Amino acid sequence: MVFGEFEKLVEKGFSQKAFFDLVLKTREDLFYLGGICLSEGDRIIYFPGTTNNTIKDTPARKYIGERLDHLTLEKDLRQWHITLEGGRHIQERIRTREIGENGLLYWFSLNLRSLEELDRFGKNGGTYRITRTFTGIPPTDSIRRTNILSKTLKSGKRVVLIPKCLQDKPFDCHNKFFHFSFLIDTQPKLVKKINFINPPIDCKTKEICSTHRVEMKDAIDLMIVCAYLDGTIAHQALYNWV
Numbered sequence: 001m002v003f004g005e006f007e008k009l010v011e012k013g014f015s016q017k018a019f020f021d022l023v024l025k026t027r028e029d030l031f032y033l034g035g036i037c038l039s040e041g042d043r044i045i046y047f048p049g050t051t052n053n054t055i056k057d058t059p060a061r062k063y064i065g066e067r068l069d070h071l072t073l074e075k076d077l078r079q080w081h082i083t084l085e086g087g088r089h090i091q092e093r094i095r096t097r098e099i100g101e102n103g104l105l106y107w108f109s110l111n112l113r114s115l116e117e118l119d120r121f122g123k124n125g126g127t128y129r130i131t132r133t134f135t136g137i138p139p140t141d142s143i144r145r146t147n148i149l150s151k152t153l154k155s156g157k158r159v160v161l162i163p164k165c166l167q168d169k170p171f172d173c174h175n176k177f178f179h180f181s182f183l184i185d186t187q188p189k190l191v192k193k194i195n196f197i198n199p200p201i202d203c204k205t206k207e208i209c210s211t212h213r214v215e216m217k218d219a220i221d222l223m224i225v226c227a228y229l230d231g232t233i234a235h236q237a238l239y240n241w242v
Helices: 004-012 139-155
Strands: 016-025 030-039 044-048 068-073 079-084 097-099 104-112 157-161 176-185 206-217 220-230 237-240
Touching: 016 206, 030 206, 068 104, 157 206
Parallel strands: 016 157
Antiparallel strands: 016 030, 030 044, 044 068, 068 079, 097 104, 104 176, 104 237, 176 220, 206 220
16 A cells, blocks of 8 residues: 555546655564645545555444545544545544543554554665556646646655664564554644553553654644554454544
8 A cells, every 4th residue: 555645646636735654663674654645625644554455344343345545534623534445435424532622633543463464665774666557647637747746756754653662672462462543633732641542452551652743734733652552453453443
């Protein structure tokens, strides 16, 4: 799913205000946690970095067996929807949830048995070269789309997440899993206590590895909270939002 945002730029001709590659760094490797885009309409879009985007389970047991393409948070930050592979929109609108009274909204979380469930960049900071062939682009619109792509590439940023628990020692995924909470901070200037949200199982030992901010637009930050938790989850990768 790496560079899914570029596919939308080229194939659909959509322009975007900004995009961010979310890269998770361990002692030896770089893993692609996903891509975040800010659309011209101020929607925040998440493109997964998981190697297999087949939906195995959801809170309401819906969409099992479908393939996830991206998640779109609406401009009002209060609701979002799922788009499946092929561009089919799920009509159901899912609401974000307020966390206390400090301007934090819970969007969704991602749980992984192993970081091997994520697309990998090359070792020691190297990258793989990826080529794509795009078809069906109207010749009359090719110059505009090329200009959009060039502008977006120049403005794109890489956000590197460096959880402390992944730097000190080799991590053991036996009876442990990784949890990433995606939060929206509507009052980023306020000092607040940050916690991870809704792991899929009860965890006796809870370790927050790191918290990272991505400034999306004026007074709106995306926050990613990484935790390394005791326990096992039912699937290799599991999304949650309730």
